[in-house]
Amino acid sequence: MGSFSITHWLILLVVVVVVFGTSKLKNAGKDLGGAVKGFKEAVKDEQAEHAHKHRVLDHESSSPVQNEQSDTRIDDIEISPAPVDDHHKI
Numbered sequence: 001m002g003s004f005s006i007t008h009w010l011i012l013l014v015v016v017v018v019v020f021g022t023s024k025l026k027n028a029g030k031d032l033g034g035a036v037k038g039f040k041e042a043v044k045d046e047q048a049e050h051a052h053k054h055r056v057l058d059h060e061s062s063s064p065v066q067n068e069q070s071d072t073r074i075d076d077i078e079i080s081p082a083p084v085d086d087h088h089k090i
Contacts, residue, residue: 017025
């Protein structure tokens with residue numbers, strides 16, 4: 001009683017076609033196919049962008065830039081903001 005046989009599925013299909021009509025079902029199928037295609041393209045683009053980010057980060061980490069005067073890497077240098085002089089405000 002819990003499973004549908006092939007006759008149940010055929011009757012259900014006939015009822016759906018009668019209620020909605022073939023043109024609406026065809027348009028719904030096209031819309032659904034377009035949505036799936038757009039989703040797949042978006043996933044592919046996101047994966048390509050993610051892979052590009054990793055290639056850039058891997059390249060930057062494999063070739064650190066050295067400061068010519070010392071063995072300190074440029075990435076290790078901390079830059080603090082300049083002090084603010086209150087008496088020069090307008």
